[in-house]
Amino acid sequence: MISRGKRLRDYKHVFLILYVPIYLISFFLVELLVPSDADYWVSYCPLDDLIPFNEYFIIPYYMWYPFLFMVGIYLMIKDVPEFKRYMYCIIIGFSFCLVFYLLFPNGQDLRPETFERDNIFVTMVKAIYAADTNTNVLPSMHVIGAIFAAISICSTKVLKVKWVKPSAVILAVLISLSTCFVKQHSILDVFAGIAVVVIVYTIFSIFIKRKLIKS
Template sequence: MERKGRFAERIRKYKHAWVFLYILVYMPWFLFLERHVTTHYHVIQTKLDEWIPFNEFFIIPYLMWFAFIAAAFLYFFFKDVPGFYKLAKFMFTGMTVFLIVSTVFPNGQDLRPAVFARDNIFVDMVRVLYRADTCTNVFPSLHVFNSLGVCIAVQESAELRKHPCVCGGTYILAGLIILATMFLKQHSILDVIGAGVMACVLYQFVYAAEKKKEPHYAKQKRPLLQNK
């Protein structure tokens, strides 16, 4: 009985885990696009992308993105449930917009080098990445968008703002990840700009909209405090 009680208590405490069911929507849809958008797509790139040199060393921050996003979700899941809901709402809305864009406007890029100037372990890692991830469905960049999402969530967290090292480390790593998308020729500048614009728009709906409500409540409470 005691074990059942503890289990029920954990279920109540972590009931917000239902949000992760979004993966059941995202993954089948994304894998469908990866299989079917292979040749006929709109090329998303500019002349500026050709001036950015390929640099295999950026594979390190690029791959760190996965741990970066997971760590952010886990922190807010266990430490800040309202912040978790906002982060999930922000990211999952953006990811859904990405899926819709890729469905109605198949896109890709042709920036990847055919031949590598060097041969080392980092180049080998890039080769594995290229085989696992196609050069289609790139606009807007989710690597960029989700990295910006973590930065916003950290900045909006009253608790995390107390730790400059955490904030600084978050922004630096996010910056390196964003650069990595271009230096590894995974994304074009347009993909990065598109992700930035989408982050700015969704910020207004997810975070800024709630902030606008706070002064309203403060004004309602202020007369009560003055009467005391």
């Protein structure tokens, strides 16, 4: 008969999802500490002027939320080691961003003041603008989360449906692009997000993967 202690050890990886409410609370606290009228460093690159506002990109922007959630749930059930890597990378990456926002307040001034069209997609953009200020943008957590989700899906060996992995990569690219096309981020935020992914993934893979995955 399997002991209660062993059963708890078998499922203790599930407790990693407790980071989600901690992250959400911390994110909105940082938003309050660095409001849109704060004295922040402006994230801007001349390339931003070449990227037009396109409200249709709000669809992949919103897809970030179910994408990260579904990847997490799937890996939690089907591939525990990959779930742990996914969650630890998210935890390290997102936590770094939150601390960085506090130490180096930043924001962007790219949002359009008026919209050429009035449709459901513009309404969705306005909802995001209202819920999320234009501060705390560099690095982009949308980019970080999307790339880590795609990496984890592509890395797991239990997924046999061939079209899912390339679809995850395409979705991660579209999500990253969407942050610029809906003017939630500068292209600098995207580049910084990619840099964070490379650094965190490298550190995790070289120094701490074995210990955390086996714990």
